[in-house]
Amino acid sequence: MANYAYSNIYFHIVVSPNLICPLENDDTRKKVFFHISEILRACKNRVFAVNGAFDHAHILIAANIHISIEDLVSKIKNETKKFILDTGLMHNFGWQDGYAGVSVGLSEVKKLIVYIKNQEKFHKTTSFRNEYIRLLEEYEIEYDPNDLFDFHY
DSSP: OOOOOOOOOOEEEEEOOOSSSSOSSHHHHHHHHHHHHHHHHHOOHHHHEEEEEEEEEEEEOOEEEEEEEHHHHHHHHHHHHHHHHTTTOOOOBBBOOOOOEEEEEEHHHHHHHHHHHHHHTTTTTTTHHHHHHHHHHHHHOOOOOTOOOOOOO
16 A cells, blocks of 8 residues: 555745845846745645745745645745855845745636736736735735734835
């Protein structure tokens, strides 16, 4: 008998860099998002999309059930910070505490991939703050408005 666990649990994760060190440069952003994808694959997650804007990143994966989302986000934050500092992409970088993580159904995956890949276009008309609060409310996540990310305005 095989000892395999088969699963397809999709997660949409959102993280944000500290206000003092946004990912303003397009080239830096691409390298950081690519590195996040590499970390996710190394942890045996299927990566569908990693993209965002200067003040946040969206991640869509089919999660490896053998690592908690909290541990995975911690690994992403620690390893990308090290990568950014070691490669000199930025001289001061850190992630804000916390993240949003929601499970999504298979029927949402294709739509969410398009949404994440089109972040630049989307954020021409919508702030990250509004997007983030809408995400929390859409998934009925209770939150304290005083305990969210620090947002650029």
